Amino acid sequence: DSGVTQTPKHLITATGQRVTLRCSPRSGDLSVYWYQQSLDQGLQFLIQYYNGEERAKGNILERFSAQQFPDLHSELNLSSLELGDSALYFCASSPSRGGNTEAFFGQGTRLTVV
C-alpha cells in the first residue's frame, strides 16, 4: 500500500457526462500528479499541483480540470466525456518540490465511457 488513495476504483458513464475523480495523497505529501494511461498512449502526464497551486500542465484537454484543496486532496474533473476518454487515471504524490524524491502512485480509477 503506497498510502495514496483514489476513488472510485471503477466508473462507467455515458458520453457527454461529467465525472469527478478523487485522490488523497500520502500524509504530508504536498505534490500531486495526475496521469492518464491508455493502451496505445502509455502514461500521459496531465497536471501537477503543489500545496494547492497548479505547478505544471501536460497533455490535459480543456474539458478536463483539476484542483488541490487545503487538506491537500485533489480532484480531477472530466466533462463532456467522449469514448476516447476511457482510460486508467492515476494519481501520484511526492513529499516536496525537489530532491530525488520518489512518487507514490494510487491504484488508479478505471473510467469507461459508453
Place this chain on the structure above:
Amino acid sequence: AQRVTQPEKLLSVFKGAPVELKCNYSYSGSPELFWYVQYSRQRLQLLLRHISRESIKGFTADLNKGETSFHLKKPFAQEEDSAMYYCALKTGANNLFFGTGTRLTVIP
C-alpha cells in the same frame, strides 16, 4: 522541452537471457531519472533511481549523459520480471514525465 522515449512497446526474452530496456531522454537541465515498474494488477512503483546507483531485483541502470540514455539492464531475466516498465524524468520544477512504457514478457 523535456521528453522521454522508450522505443520498444513490447519486449520478449527467454528466462535466463539478458534483458535491456531502452530509455532516452531530452532535457536541457540536470536530469533526475527513474525506472518505475507496474506488475500485473498492482500499482506503479519505483524500481530504481539513477542517483542511488543501486541494483534492485538484479536490475541496474546507468545514466549516460553523452548519449542521453538511461537503459535498464538485467543479466538473467526471471519470469517474475514480466511487467510494464516506465522510464521517468524529473525536472527542476519537480515535474515527473514518463515514457510510453515497455511491456516485458519473460518466456519460461
